[in-house]
Amino acid sequence: MNEADIKERVDALLGANDPKNRLEFLRARFDAGLAWVWFPEGLGGLGVSRELQQVVERELAGTPQLNTGVQGIGLGMAAPTVLAFGTDEQRRRFLRPLWTGEEIWCQLFSEPGAGSDLATLATRAVRDGDEWVVDGQKVWTSGAHHARWAILVTRTDPDVPKHRGMTYFICDMHAPGVEVRPLRQITGEAEFNEVFLTGVRLSDDLRLGEVGDGWRVAQTTLMNERVAIGGAPVRRGGGMIGPVLDTWREHPELRTHDLHQRLLSLWVEAEVTRLSGVRLREQLVAGHPGPEGSGMKLSFAKLNQELSGLDIELRRELGYDDWTFRRSEDLDFYGRGAGYRYLRAKGNSIEGGTSEILRNIISERVLGLPSEPRVDKDVPWKDLPR
């Protein structure tokens, strides 16, 4: 299949469906295989190269678009995992409403006692006939209050070493026993939630992958997460440096020599980081994904933090736009006031793998350095100190 075939399908879709009816149009687009063309036929795709998606996006630019903010976890993490490990029935049941946005997804991974060391998680799932009974607490759950479904990792066998005793589920967020509480952040608002699971009954049909194979399934999710977070700005002077440059240019009276030196250094760092992102995307398109990907999020976190800190000094900003405790509907690292940007950026080196964990990953998987001696590898999970 080539570009012309794709265009033909796009024309057929547009001929038969009115983009003014948003949901109907998105459903029809999914059924035409024009949702994600690299997915299999019948599941929103055509089973063709991912490159051809660009053609679809270009041709359908004027039609209803997905809400990539609230759908982010579904599209970026749940979908590839369901595709890789789901049964035919699960794929047919979940992927279409996930893609159209009719059903929102969240991620139940981290726990109060399991952050960087996710594999030590303690939320228990115990089999009861055709069902599983889940008890535990999850945390840092973005969008749990919107979500219909969640991807969930649980402990099903406490008697084996931690990596081996986990099982992955799709969790029904409307099931009795699921309680979502907003978790207020240093910015004042609540992007995240705590999710309490008390006697939640999940049918075995909602298990993703084999019993005990949850860690392998979770790796697929996490690999997709880091790619999703690390995207660098495409435009020179874009991203977090944008608002700083605007202030610098519009307010000559705020400029100092010290800030000038620091801003120029950060401008250079932002630009070489952007160029690496451009190079990385070229490698992906050429079909040679390079290890550079794991580094993008590290650079992105450091730059965001330094630039947003400098921005407050430059503006001599002592105010703050809004401390109200409320749910945030959208997430924009570069939006709102300088104070918000500074505080929110602190999360960039923690969420989706801390910078320290990313340095471990780079040093071990890219540079081939030996791992630290491990005391937890061969010990049953129940005997680990906590």
Add this chain to the structure above:
Amino acid sequence: MTLLYSEVEEELRAAVRGVLADRCPPAAVLKRVESDPYDLDLWKTLAGEIGVAGLLIPEQYGGAGASAREAGVVLEELGRGVAPVPFFTSAVLATQALLATGSADLLGGLAEGRTTAALVVSFAASPYRPGRGSSVSLDGGRLSGTVSAVAGAEVADVLLVPVGGELYAVEAADAAVQVVPSLDLTRPVATVAFSAAPARALGPCDLAEVLRSGAGLLASEQLGVAEWCLDTTLAYVKERHQFARPVGSFQAIKHRLADLWLDVVRARAAARAAAGDGSAVTVAVAQAWNAGVAVHAAEEALQLHGGIGMTWEHPLHLYLKRAKATETALGTPGDHREALASLADVPAPASLADVPGPERGQQ
């Protein structure tokens, strides 16, 4: 414009790397560095057999008509090897200056590798201050004066001297070239003095532009230096044991190397961008970043090698010296950042003298 390497570029890299591995591994460079640093036999091979001398010279003059991108790949490899050959000084800097004059006879000799040239400009000059370190003047077709810190002059047959926007050729025998003890052992600098030396006018020379394109390509050499330092250090920390573990298994070491790798990854993107478009912005970015990364990589390599890194017998110091000296060459990182203030529209604060009286009190 792509930031990736083409197949042809990878073939060129493999050819240069093969010759260097065979003929002058770092230990061999170290051995000759105090007696006769340049390896002119090696240069003949690279220039003649692989054809690197004529890379930037159009086919009409007998060159390969390649672009700066290919020259960048060669420089990455020469940086990796701190290879003592005058590629950068003759086949890049001097050649770029000559190309604007279209001096067919000289270009032909350079392309074949028969002639080696040097641009008589201080390595401490920059695209922003091209005249730094030079006091040469013209009187009745003869040149007089001195230029300090010139690289590659002692192995040049012909010296190219920019004076007042014109380029002049002087035979090496008609100038006094005095190599001085230099921080960079593998690319020492010399004082070049002219005393009513006969000179042939070749044509116009936009020296700032020549230095800018040279600075852009120097970023590729700096990338190569940094890559060698990173690779060599990785190999060392995997092998060296202390506390019954490879030292590379300690997080304190691993995290430093992960950060260094990330710096090098970005240096590669910056070097490719500068070799690709050569614009004032990408050159300034590449120099502002890569010069520092090369120095940092060499300094980290030294520290992570421990005591052995401090010894003369380990070639690491050749890389530290190359990196630190090259940080100054053709503009310091600070010079290039300063240039970006106007190139990227990040203007400096007004000086206090420009601020009207009452306002000044409020600053």
